[in-house]
Amino acid sequence: MAVNVxxxxxxxxxxxxxxxxxxxxxxxxxxxxxxxxxxxxxxxxEADIFFxxxxxxxxxxxxxxxxxxxxxxxxxxxxxxxxxxxxxxxVCNSHSNAYAVAEQALALMFDASKKIAYHDRLMRTGDWNxxxxxxxxxxxxxxxxxxxxxxxxxGYGHIGRIIKQYLSAMECKFHVADISVKEQKxxxxxxxxxxxxxxxxxxxxxxxxxCVPLTAETRSFFGAEQFAAMNETAIMVNTxxxxxxxxxxxxxxxxxxxxxxxxxxxxxxxxxxPFDTDCKPSLKNPFExxxxxxxxxHRAAMIAGELPHLEDAVMNINRTxxxxxxxxxxxxxxxx
Numbered sequence: 001m002a003v004n005v006x007x008x009x010x011x012x013x014x015x016x017x018x019x020x021x022x023x024x025x026x027x028x029x030x031x032x033x034x035x036x037x038x039x040x041x042x043x044x045x046e047a048d049i050f051f052x053x054x055x056x057x058x059x060x061x062x063x064x065x066x067x068x069x070x071x072x073x074x075x076x077x078x079x080x081x082x083x084x085x086x087x088x089x090x091v092c093n094s095h096s097n098a099y100a101v102a103e104q105a106l107a108l109m110f111d112a113s114k115k116i117a118y119h120d121r122l123m124r125t126g127d128w129n130x131x132x133x134x135x136x137x138x139x140x141x142x143x144x145x146x147x148x149x150x151x152x153x154x155g156y157g158h159i160g161r162i163i164k165q166y167l168s169a170m171e172c173k174f175h176v177a178d179i180s181v182k183e184q185k186x187x188x189x190x191x192x193x194x195x196x197x198x199x200x201x202x203x204x205x206x207x208x209x210x211c212v213p214l215t216a217e218t219r220s221f222f223g224a225e226q227f228a229a230m231n232e233t234a235i236m237v238n239t240x241x242x243x244x245x246x247x248x249x250x251x252x253x254x255x256x257x258x259x260x261x262x263x264x265x266x267x268x269x270x271x272x273x274p275f276d277t278d279c280k281p282s283l284k285n286p287f288e289x290x291x292x293x294x295x296x297x298h299r300a301a302m303i304a305g306e307l308p309h310l311e312d313a314v315m316n317i318n319r320t321x322x323x324x325x326x327x328x329x330x331x332x333x334x335x336x
Contacts, residue, residue: 003320006030006043008052008059015072018307019051022314024321049317053078060087068092068326072313073301074101076330077214077241084332091330096311097301098158104300105163105209105239108263111294112235113144113207118291139291144206144235144260146170152177152205154198154222155212159239163209164190175201202229207237214241222246227253235261239300242266242281251285254292263294270298 005027011019020029030047032039037056044062050069060066068090071079076093084091111117118139122129129141147170153160156178164174168189177193184200185192193201202208208230212218222236223246230236236259238245247268253259267281281287281295288295301309316326 001321001323002026002028003048003317004028004030004043004046004065005049005051005317006040006047007032007035008040008050008054009035011072015307015310018310019314019317022310022318024318026321027317049320051313051317055080055083055089055091057083057087060089067320068316068329070094070313070316070326071330073097073309075214075241077243079330081215081332084330090326092313092316092326092328093330094309094312095158095328096313096315097308098162100303100308101159101239101300102162102166104265104296105159105211105237106166108237108239108265108294108296109207109209109235110146112237112261112263112292113146115139115141115143117294140260144233146172146207148172149206150175150204152201152208154178154201154208154210155240156180157211160209160211163211175205177201198226199229202226202234203231205234206231207235210236210238210240210244212240212244214244218244220244220246223249224252227258230259232258233260235259235263237263239265242268247282247284251282251287251290254287254290257292261292261294263296265296265300266298267295 003026007030030043032043037058040059041062044059045064047063048065048067050059050063050066051072053071055069066089071091071093074093074095074097079091119129129137131137131141149172151167151172152175153163154177156176174190175193176190177195177198179195181192181194183194184197210222220243222244227249242264250262254262269279269281269283271279287293312328319326
């Protein structure tokens, strides 16, 4: 069957070529002259799929043949869920970059635990960071242990499950909190917790991975209370969205050594364009001065020579050609 896909945002040339190369015969990629609502309205009546994060009541009402809106990444923080429920349109996101994000999460875990970047910075100045007799080292020079450690995973979706899969080879024990869990239970090497019991989980783990989407319910949900529940030797890793962690609470927990360390790939202040060369991760707190924090510039989903965030999106277009329902339909409830 013929399928008309209307792009609702401008894509990089490489992304656009990947989409064109990946779709089946019969797919018509429609590229508007501009991406204003008025311009998109010209093409809405013939759209089977809107490809991009734009959701407008006016556009959806004009698209009489619309099957779904495809968001070409995982994050749902820019979606208007009230509008989605009102107009009853399906919205799909992409999870094909989950392996890349999980790999980055593990890399950050190892760096924060083994203090690789920290030692690297010191060695470039000739400092081998030996333990000082007066114990005045800014950060302990010793590594943490990862094998057979206790690992917490908050949010057990695609990324959380891959993290668990990778770390299972190191004989870790897992503590999982997820909205789908109704009561504490043990299955194999996983202890499950409902989100209401998150504090109990945090007191038992050496590492905690934050893998929840950013929604109204999860914004700043991880704060002072959660850091206080963690062990002072524990490390937090966040490859989700910076805003799910309370910014001031994070800075306080790290600067006052409430926890041993953290590693973050997403932040509170982002470059306004790809060519900004001076953009601190926060306008409020000097995170860049902390030695017990590993900073990563929102790079988890990027793989050289690949475009993993688009694979599921293209697959959904092809499923439509084959008369199949799309995958990764976002829950309209989206409750934490």
